[in-house]
Amino acid sequence: MTADADAATPALEIHDLTVSYHRKPVLWGIDVAVAPGQLVGIIGPNGAGKSTLIKSCMGLLPVSGGWVKVFGKSLRDDPRRVGYVPQRESVDWDFPVSVLDVVLMGRYGRLGLGRRPGKADREAARACLDKVQLLPFANRQISNLSGGQQQRVFLARALAQEADLYFMDEPFAGVDAATEAAIIAVLRELRSAGKTILVVHHDLPTARQYFDRLLLLNMNVVAFGPTEEVFTAELLQKTYGGRLTLLSEVAQALGAGANAGGGERA
Amino acid sequence: MNREPASEVERVVPNAFERRDPTCTQRVGDNALHLFRYARPALCFLGLLAFTAAPLHAANVNDLAAGDDGFWAQAARFASLTDPSVRYALAGALLLGLSCGLLGGFIVVRKMALVGDALSHAVLPGVAAGFLWAGTKDPLAIFVGATIAGLLGTATVSAITATTRLKEDTALGLVLTSYFALGICLLTMIQRLPNGNQSGIGTFLFGQAAALGADDIQLMAIVTTAAVGVIIAGYKELLVTSFDPGFARASGLPVGLIHHTLMFLLAAAVVIALQAVGVVLVSAMLITPAAAAYLLTDRLHRLLLLAAAFGVMSGVVGAFGSFVGHGLPTGPLMVLAASAVFAGAFLFGPRHGVAARWWRQRCQRARTRRENALKAMFHLWEEDNFGPEGVALADFAQRRRCTLEEIGVIVRELARHDFVTLDREMVYFTPAGRLRAGEIVRNHRLWELYLTESANIAPDHVHDDAERIEHVLGEATVRALERRLNYAKLDPHGKIIPSPRELHRGEHDALERPAAGGREGDRS
Numbered sequence: 189m190t191a192d193a194d195a196a197t198p199a200l201e202i203h204d205l206t207v208s209y210h211r212k213p214v215l216w217g218i219d220v221a222v223a224p225g226q227l228v229g230i231i232g233p234n235g236a237g238k239s240t241l242i243k244s245c246m247g248l249l250p251v252s253g254g255w256v257k258v259f260g261k262s263l264r265d266d267p268r269r270v271g272y273v274p275q276r277e278s279v280d281w282d283f284p285v286s287v288l289d290v291v292l293m294g295r296y297g298r299l300g301l302g303r304r305p306g307k308a309d310r311e312a313a314r315a316c317l318d319k320v321q322l323l324p325f326a327n328r329q330i331s332n333l334s335g336g337q338q339q340r341v342f343l344a345r346a347l348a349q350e351a352d353l354y355f356m357d358e359p360f361a362g363v364d365a366a367t368e369a370a371i372i373a374v375l376r377e378l379r380s381a382g383k384t385i386l387v388v389h390h391d392l393p394t395a396r397q398y399f400d401r402l403l404l405l406n407m408n409v410v411a412f413g414p415t416e417e418v419f420t421a422e423l424l425q426k427t428y429g430g431r432l433t434l435l436s437e438v439a440q441a442l443g444a445g446a447n448a449g450g451g452e453r454a
Numbered sequence: 455m456n457r458e459p460a461s462e463v464e465r466v467v468p469n470a471f472e473r474r475d476p477t478c479t480q481r482v483g484d485n486a487l488h489l490f491r492y493a494r495p496a497l498c499f500l501g502l503l504a505f506t507a508a509p510l511h512a513a514n515v516n517d518l519a520a521g522d523d524g525f526w527a528q529a530a531r532f533a534s535l536t537d538p539s540v541r542y543a544l545a546g547a548l549l550l551g552l553s554c555g556l557l558g559g560f561i562v563v564r565k566m567a568l569v570g571d572a573l574s575h576a577v578l579p580g581v582a583a584g585f586l587w588a589g590t591k592d593p594l595a596i597f598v599g600a601t602i603a604g605l606l607g608t609a610t611v612s613a614i615t616a617t618t619r620l621k622e623d624t625a626l627g628l629v630l631t632s633y634f635a636l637g638i639c640l641l642t643m644i645q646r647l648p649n650g651n652q653s654g655i656g657t658f659l660f661g662q663a664a665a666l667g668a669d670d671i672q673l674m675a676i677v678t679t680a681a682v683g684v685i686i687a688g689y690k691e692l693l694v695t696s697f698d699p700g701f702a703r704a705s706g707l708p709v710g711l712i713h714h715t716l717m718f719l720l721a722a723a724v725v726i727a728l729q730a731v732g733v734v735l736v737s738a739m740l741i742t743p744a745a746a747a748y749l750l751t752d753r754l755h756r757l758l759l760l761a762a763a764f765g766v767m768s769g770v771v772g773a774f775g776s777f778v779g780h781g782l783p784t785g786p787l788m789v790l791a792a793s794a795v796f797a798g799a800f801l802f803g804p805r806h807g808v809a810a811r812w813w814r815q816r817c818q819r820a821r822t823r824r825e826n827a828l829k830a831m832f833h834l835w836e837e838d839n840f841g842p843e844g845v846a847l848a849d850f851a852q853r854r855r856c857t858l859e860e861i862g863v864i865v866r867e868l869a870r871h872d873f874v875t876l877d878r879e880m881v882y883f884t885p886a887g888r889l890r891a892g893e894i895v896r897n898h899r900l901w902e903l904y905l906t907e908s909a910n911i912a913p914d915h916v917h918d919d920a921e922r923i924e925h926v927l928g929e930a931t932v933r934a935l936e937r938r939l940n941y942a943k944l945d946p947h948g949k950i951i952p953s954p955r956e957l958h959r960g961e962h963d964a965l966e967r968p969a970a971g972g973r974e975g976d977r978s
């Protein structure tokens with residue numbers, strides 16, 4: 189219902205976003221507007237800034253310039269509209285929690301500080317686990333799962349967030365065929381429910397099958413559009429072939445200047 | 455003895471030995487002689503000491519003998535809680551065990567154990583500053599000073615890692631030592647002050663639960679209540695920020711605020727534990743109970759409860775030991791008690807404990823031994839063309855390449871598991887034994903066939919692998935292998951793959967016919 193009301197405003201609007209690590213720019217002047225209800229693949233070579241893009245959209249990384257709006261608002265105003273599937277390697281899987289505990293974490297953002305998940309939250313978490321076919325493992329400790337199952341736990345946790353815009357960081361990395369099929373089924377189901385999904389992806393052949401739109405990224409946006417238009421040899425060559433060395437150098441010099449200026453002002 | 459002076463010479467005269475200077479070897483000899491000359495009086499002195507120490511030692515033993523009586527009297531005094539200092543010490547130990555155990559649980563799962571250590575050392579200058587400020591050992595002034603110093607220490611660590619290329623371990627080491635050194639200097643200065651000697655501020659280094667007063671207990675109760683309250687109210691926030699801080703931030707949770715609250719509680723818990731445990735060892739009360747709990751459970755709430763229980767236990771044991779031990783420092787005793795709990799969990803934990811693992815391995819080895827014996831028996835029976843089901847003990851021993859006595863041990867073990875029966879010199883399969891032996895041989899041959907057919911490994915390379923795998927193949931894997939190999943009857947060496955189900959029903963015919971065929975094939 190909110191998705192209908194928001195039909196006019198983009199689900200995600202990124203304007204002139206610049207992000208640097210230690211003065212080295214990773215993203216440079218990103219301008220993207222994603223309409224609601226789309227399944228978008230973000231592809232590009234290693235170090236192109238794919239993870240950095242989605243992390244900075246969610247405010248997990250400091251940005252050096254530009255802004256990001258989710259359904260027309262700053263994310264800080266309503267973080268509940270965004271769901272997140274981080275990279276599987278980002279957590280310690282020996283952590284003493286059960287599968288259901290992890291999925292319940294998806295409800296924490298809605299609950300607010302100090303309130304505990306109740307029966308309804310538990311039921312919702314179980315339903316999400318069921319969607320990724322992991323309900324039988326709900327009470328297992330998370331290290332007892334295979335890599336693909338762990339990835340599906342993260343997906344179930346994101347489903348439990350009941351968000352409208354999802355960011356997923358390499359959900360298909362190193363998973364088995366069954367998990368890949370389960371994940372893509374869930375993604376399509378989300379899309380038909382009107383959700384917007386941005387997926388960082390590394391595999392070109394499947395990228396073509398899976399996504400409505402592709403965002404070709406290499407420090408800046410090489411192309412963004414419907415898959416059949418963007419998935420061309422020329423644009424892919426532009427994305428993957430050869431580093432944009434000149435831009436990188438100029439940007440670095442500019443970034444250093446901007447940072448130094450910022451330092452003086454502070 | 456010769457090595458030492460030799461290296462000394464090498465250091466003084468580089469390449470001394472290459473030049474083969476005769477005076478050097480002379481000097482080496484001289485040095486050795488000198489050492490011996492000094493060693494003799496030193497030995498005499500030691501002997502004299504031992505002689506004079508003997509009566510001293512005896513006095514100690516007498517003391518102990520007298521104190522033995524005293525031990526029970528002291529223990530009774532401790533248990534009766536009539537002495538107010540006992541009550542304070544016990545309450546203090548309970549409170550600090552509880553708060554340190556609970557907070558330690560989070561420290562351990564967040565991999566911040568070293569932060570706890572650095573924090574505990576960094577509070578020392580604050581203790582001294584609090585004392586100087588108040589002029590006496592005022593618990594509140596010391597608490598405020600120490601907490602500020604601790605938080606300043608962690609802020610220094612953050613500042614160093616954020617602005618330089620140094621990593622956290624180095625920053626922690628730097629802060630830990632420099633703050634601690636400053637604290638020691640300040641404490642020494644305080645002890646030289648006119649009112650410093652009675653201050654008892656020295657107990658902050660190694661801890662003395664008996665030094666706790668009513669004010670201290672009040673403060674400990676406040677901090678512990680706050681810690682318990684925050685953990686109960688903010689359990690889910692602490693859980694998610696510990697497990698996946700990035701996700702927590704993306705969900706809109708105030709990750710920074712939660713982290714700083716935890717650090718503040720940690721600093722406060724360290725400070726209240728200082729007097730009882732001492733600066734040097736207080737981090738052990740954070741880490742050890744929680745580490746022991748982590749070995750025993752894989753749910754955070756259980757880990758926290760166990761860690762709190764272990765913390766309280768160690769605290770009470772330490773306080774008791776210090777009381778009956780005539781002023782033994784409390785801190786080391788508490789830490790020893792906690793370490794004993796950890797050692798117990800490490801050695802005897804039901805799942806991950808060393809003893810449990812050893813036991814599982816031992817059982818597995820015993821099973822492998824039994825199964826290998828059953829397999830050998832099956833081979834003998836197979837060579838006898840599945841005739842009468844008995845195997846002569848002597849043939850069995852010959853096959854296993856061991857003596858009659860050794861085979862007797864194995865056969866008796868098999869008999870204990872109802873796999874065989876022994877009738878004088880003959881061993882007979884029971885139905886269960888026949889089934890198990892058939893399964894093992896089938897697993898072995900199936901696996902060999904699988905390796906040669908599906909993995910393209912030469913038939914003479916597959917035996918050793920099959921020897922290992924035959925004992926661990928599950929029923930589901932066996933079924934899958936059978937399907938994949940189209941229910942093959944013969945292994946790569948032309949031997950039949952027995953079907954245990956048919957064996958169980960006693961349908962040996964099914965085995966005999968292809969076996970005979972196999973042999974004919976071999977002959978041709």
